[in-house]
Amino acid sequence: MPRDGYRPRYRRGTARTGAAVVLALGATLLAGCSAEEGPPTLTWYINPDAGGQAAIAEKCTEAAGGEYRIETSLLPNDAASQREQLARRLAAGDSSLDIMSLDPPFIPELAEPGFLAPVPDAVAQRTTQNVVEGALTGATWKDKLVAVPFWANTQLLWYRKSVAEAAGLDMTKPVTWQQLIDAAAKEDKFLGVQGQRGESMTVWLNALVESAGGHILENPEAKADQIELGLDSKAGTEAAQVISTIGKDGLGGPGLPTQDENNSMILFQGDKGSFMVNWPFVWPATNASVEDGTLDASLIKDIGWTLYPRMNEGEQSAPPLGGINLGVGAASKHPDLAYAAIECIVTPENQAEYFISNGNPPSNTEAYNDPRIKDSFPMADTIRESLELSAPRPQTVFYNEVSTSLQQNFAPPDQVDPAITPQETSDFIVSVLRGENLL
Amino acid sequence: MSTTTETPTLPSGQAGRTGRRRAIQQFSERAKAERRLGWWLAGPAFVIMLAVTAYPILQALYDSLFSYRLTAPDERTFIGLGNYGVVLTDVVWWRDLGVTLLITVVTVVVELILGFALALVMHKALKSVRGWLRTAILVPYGIITVVSAFAWFYMFDINSGFVNTWFNWVPGIDPDLNWFAGTWTSLAVIMASEIWKTTPFISLLLLAGLAQVPDELTEAAEVDGASWWQRMRRVILPNMKAAIMVAVLFRALDAFRIFDNVFIMTNGAFNTEVLSLLAYRTSIGRLEIGLGSAVSVLLFACVLLICFIAIKLFKVDLASQRGDK
Numbered sequence: 001m002p003r004d005g006y007r008p009r010y011r012r013g014t015a016r017t018g019a020a021v022v023l024a025l026g027a028t029l030l031a032g033c034s035a036e037e038g039p040p041t042l043t044w045y046i047n048p049d050a051g052g053q054a055a056i057a058e059k060c061t062e063a064a065g066g067e068y069r070i071e072t073s074l075l076p077n078d079a080a081s082q083r084e085q086l087a088r089r090l091a092a093g094d095s096s097l098d099i100m101s102l103d104p105p106f107i108p109e110l111a112e113p114g115f116l117a118p119v120p121d122a123v124a125q126r127t128t129q130n131v132v133e134g135a136l137t138g139a140t141w142k143d144k145l146v147a148v149p150f151w152a153n154t155q156l157l158w159y160r161k162s163v164a165e166a167a168g169l170d171m172t173k174p175v176t177w178q179q180l181i182d183a184a185a186k187e188d189k190f191l192g193v194q195g196q197r198g199e200s201m202t203v204w205l206n207a208l209v210e211s212a213g214g215h216i217l218e219n220p221e222a223k224a225d226q227i228e229l230g231l232d233s234k235a236g237t238e239a240a241q242v243i244s245t246i247g248k249d250g251l252g253g254p255g256l257p258t259q260d261e262n263n264s265m266i267l268f269q270g271d272k273g274s275f276m277v278n279w280p281f282v283w284p285a286t287n288a289s290v291e292d293g294t295l296d297a298s299l300i301k302d303i304g305w306t307l308y309p310r311m312n313e314g315e316q317s318a319p320p321l322g323g324i325n326l327g328v329g330a331a332s333k334h335p336d337l338a339y340a341a342i343e344c345i346v347t348p349e350n351q352a353e354y355f356i357s358n359g360n361p362p363s364n365t366e367a368y369n370d371p372r373i374k375d376s377f378p379m380a381d382t383i384r385e386s387l388e389l390s391a392p393r394p395q396t397v398f399y400n401e402v403s404t405s406l407q408q409n410f411a412p413p414d415q416v417d418p419a420i421t422p423q424e425t426s427d428f429i430v431s432v433l434r435g436e437n438l439l
Numbered sequence: 440m441s442t443t444t445e446t447p448t449l450p451s452g453q454a455g456r457t458g459r460r461r462a463i464q465q466f467s468e469r470a471k472a473e474r475r476l477g478w479w480l481a482g483p484a485f486v487i488m489l490a491v492t493a494y495p496i497l498q499a500l501y502d503s504l505f506s507y508r509l510t511a512p513d514e515r516t517f518i519g520l521g522n523y524g525v526v527l528t529d530v531v532w533w534r535d536l537g538v539t540l541l542i543t544v545v546t547v548v549v550e551l552i553l554g555f556a557l558a559l560v561m562h563k564a565l566k567s568v569r570g571w572l573r574t575a576i577l578v579p580y581g582i583i584t585v586v587s588a589f590a591w592f593y594m595f596d597i598n599s600g601f602v603n604t605w606f607n608w609v610p611g612i613d614p615d616l617n618w619f620a621g622t623w624t625s626l627a628v629i630m631a632s633e634i635w636k637t638t639p640f641i642s643l644l645l646l647a648g649l650a651q652v653p654d655e656l657t658e659a660a661e662v663d664g665a666s667w668w669q670r671m672r673r674v675i676l677p678n679m680k681a682a683i684m685v686a687v688l689f690r691a692l693d694a695f696r697i698f699d700n701v702f703i704m705t706n707g708a709f710n711t712e713v714l715s716l717l718a719y720r721t722s723i724g725r726l727e728i729g730l731g732s733a734v735s736v737l738l739f740a741c742v743l744l745i746c747f748i749a750i751k752l753f754k755v756d757l758a759s760q761r762g763d764k
Contacts, residue, residue, distance in 0.1 A: 084723055091509045091726075113510045197708040255597045257620035257709075263598050397510070400725060411708065412620060435506060438531040438717065438734075439725060 040334050041069045042098040042341055045086065047324060048077055052358035053101065060344035068337045070099070079103040079199055083400070090115035090329055097329030098338045099345075102147055104138030104325055105393045105403070108220075111141040112397045117328040117335040119145050127346055134321040134390040135363035141395065142221060146327065148342050151351060152363035153322035154386040155207070155277050156305045156379065163187055163274040164304070174317070176310045177208075177242045180275045181251060190253035191246055192264035192276025197411035200260050202393060202403040203320045204277070205410055208239035210318035210391035212311040216406070220396040224433040227396070229426040236422035238311055240410070244421075247413025257412035269295055277308060279322065280383055284359040284376075305379045307386055318391035323363060355380075361387065404439055405429045496739065503732035510726055522733035531717065532734070536741070539713045542626070543694040546633045547687060553634070554641030554686070561642065562649045580639035588703040591632035595619070622710045629700045629711065637693065641686045648682020649675070688749040692742055714738045 046053040057070040064070075073096075075082040083106040089097055090110060102110070110116055124145045128136060135149040157175070164171050167183035184191045194200035209216055214235025218228040230236065246252050252259065253267055261278055268276040269286060276282075286303065289295040308319035326345065328338040344350075351362035352370035361383050362368060373380045394402055409425040410416055431437040503522055507515040526532050557576055564572050579587065593599050595618040606612045618624045652675050660670045676683075698715040705711045707720070718738055722731025 080724070084726075087510060087726055088723075091512070109510055113512070115510070197706070254615035254617050254620075258597065258617060266598055404720075404724070435730070436525060438526060438529040438721065438730070 039064070039066050039069050040337060041071055042334060042338055043096045044070050044072045044099040044341075045075050045097060045101060046072045047075050047079075047082055047101045047103075049360065050358045052354045052360070055357070056345050056350050056354065059350070060341055063344055064341070068334065068341060070341055075101070079106070080400075083109075086110070087115075090331075093331045094329065095331045095333050098332045098334060099342060100327045100329065101150070101324045102327045104135075104321070104323060105395070105399045107138065107147055107325060107327070108141045108395050108397050109399060110327065111146040115330050116146050117330045117332060117338070119148065119328075120336075120339055123148070123339045123343060127343060130348075130364050130366045132363055132365060132384075132387045134387055134392055135323055135325070137395070138321065138323065138392050139325040147325035148327075148339075148346055149363040150324045150326050150346050151354060151360040152387050152390075153279055153361060154383060154390045155203075155279055155308055155320045156382055156386060157307065157309050158192070158268060158276045158278060158282060159304050159306070160268075160273055160275075161302050161304045163189055171304055171306055174307065174310055174313075176313055180309055181242070181245055181249075184251050184274050185249065187274060189274035190267055190272040191251050191274060192268040192278060193246060193252055193256070193413075194260055194264055195243075195247065195252050195256035195411060195413045196258050196260045196263075197407045198260060199403060199407070201407045201411045203322070205239055205243065205406055206393045207277075207308060207318060207320040207391070208242055208311060209235050211308070211315070212236075212238045213315065214239075215394070217394040217396055217402065220394045224398055224435075227398070227430070227433055229429060231429075232423040232426045235311075237418050240416050240418040240421050242311070243410060243413045244416040244418050247416060252413065257414075269299060275309075277320075280361060280377065280379065281359045283379065305382055307382065307389070316389055319386045319389055321387070321390035321392045323360075363387075398433055401432050401439060402429055405432055408439075499732040499735050499739075502728050503736050505729040507729035508726055509728055515729075518729075522730050523737070525730065526733050526737060531712075532714075532737075534710060535712050535714050535717045538626070538711060539695060539697065539715075542630055542633065542697055542713065543691055546630050546637070546694050547690050549630075549634050550638045550641045550690060551683070551687060553638045555645050557638065557642035558645035558649055561646050576642060577639045579636050580643075582636065584636060584699040585703060587636050588632060588700045591628060591635075591700070592619075592704045595628050619705055620709065625705045625709055625711045629697075629704055632700050632704075633694065633697060637690065641690055644682060644686040644689070645679070648679035648686075651682065652678040684749070684753055688746070691745055691749070695742060695745060696738075714741070 044053070044057055054072045057072050061068070061070050075085060082101075082103065086097070086100055086102070087106075087110065091113075107116075127148045128145065131149050132152055134154075135152040136145075138152075139145055139147040139149045157180075159171060161171075164183070167187050169175060169179060169183055180191060183189075194204055206216055209231070212235035214233050215230045216236075218230045219226070222228070247256060253272060255263055255267065259267070261281075264276055265278060265282045265285060267273060268278070268282070269289070283303075286295065287300065290297050290300055308317040310317040326342045328335050328342070332338055346364070348362065348364045348367040349370075351364050351367040352373055354360055355362055355367065356370075356372055356376045359377075361377075361380075365384065367373075368380055368384050377383070393399070396402060405425060405428050409421055409428065428437065432439050504517060504519060505515050506518045506521070561569065561573055561576065595602050597603070597615075597617045597619075600618075602618075603612060603614045603616055607614065616624070618628050656674050656678065657670055660674045665673065696715050697713050698719070701707060701711055701713050701716055702719075707713075707716050714734070715738065718731055718734040721727050721734050725731070
């Protein structure tokens, strides 16, 4: 019977295939083992950028001379999702979190439960020299350095020279929000601000409150049921007044309720653009658009920059502070190597290189001495000055609750009532922190 | 089965006629073996189901009784039904429930009407184009929800969208209309996207129902002089009631759990938050495992309630869909 004769052969064939698969699998596993025998691999969880962090990782791997290898792993796009992923992994004791690019407001939440490996004193000393004050504050929790400052960000006031001139504003002198509001209204232009219900709203509100001399939280290090808010104050009301006026008078344009940093840049580049508060990324981005031919070359010459607008004449402004600090996971198998790698990553040379290639300003003032920086970023001195003035967002374990509550109450801007919103928001945050309300 | 060769028995069809008791005795060996085989076949799937559904559900039930924050594991305290009290007395929960129900009802009703029309077209289409037509209608259903949500978002977005310029001539639409800056305009886009995406699913289920209606019935009605509408109302619809109810139940349960479209288009801003998003934001965003589990458990209870209402009150019989009745 040919059929019977066929079957065993088929079975043997299957067995042979099976054996081949097992062998292949075994070979792969062995290959995996042999790879482990090389230098230890440190995983660096990075926020998305233009490839700068990956380049630094490569550079530091080479510099380590076989002591360790740095591999980068990409985190989600926005800061909130990055925090979600890192917090979950840290809580679960993921040992692959050797180095993490951390957004400063979320550091207390991770430092408090001991999710971050302690920074060795020697490393702390070496990596904090010449670092701007704001960046240090963002990396500190309860008077102890818990992460290493990498790059620091701040917002500038960007303006169209033609509009400022037409409105009769002298941009060599400090300007106030009221002046900008009047100028935009007079010239029938739109102000570039971020009115979206998102982290950018907290950034804006915090800068306004701090510039007016107040604080959103009076005692950010307190426990959930003891936190006191400073929003229901003169500073809070003044901040709400600015947001409300821009929203109600339509000065932010029709897109304001959904406007983030990128959208406000697009608005600023258009015909209705006038003044905008935004991060320095807008400079390389606008230059790139001009090079691509999507924007007119004359636009570049029309763009000016200065320090963040003031709330009151004669009082310094407190520009927003951003950036990235580097932390090491408590469950990391190689914390010493991770801190050695971090020391390599944050050298002033690497920070300067990163600024030029990716547009993210250094936290180390020494890096600003690199002559190449002035060519790519003519506003580098303004950025450095702004960093010295900048104020961080509330450093609290409950930052997510506080920030989300602020966003829910202050967005959209046209719904803000300076007489009611600050007080309502304060009450709301208190009840959320006490666990009496959903968020 | 090997037992059948060892003890020749009557075919099962005759067993009923010759006496049930004897049959059970005769078949007990074989029945046992079959049952054992059944367990061997279904067992692994059953265990996996327990592991991936029953275990998380029970864990969520347990967690919901604690005040428990992921970043403060040492401060976990038992608070009984406290979390449920917070959720059920909060206006946010009831607002989100209202939005979720609104989206469910509107999308299911519109999808049912559109889906039925599409099913009729597919059913009656010429043989030569039938394959193409079905494929074309099914395309939206094959697209990943997140992708379709982004497509709809960018279509309507005030910065990148083309809808405002293309439909400038429609009263109420102008280039300055910010769709995602208002509750009703946002919900309209969210629901339109949802309807576009899942109408094919309903139309497919309804097509199966249409195919089950015997042609003899409609032909007889036609011979008797029934108009198209009369045939539809008296013959076709009553005969595919089971298919319609199954389609409605499946879609309602699906629509009630809507997440992707809202998450991507508004992220709950302007009072467009739905219950799944609230559960996500509480558990994953705030890392409040206790409170978030309570929201999830209540969401699960709502889904169970919809099932109960559909099966008990509207007498949806899932088995009849297979033609067992």
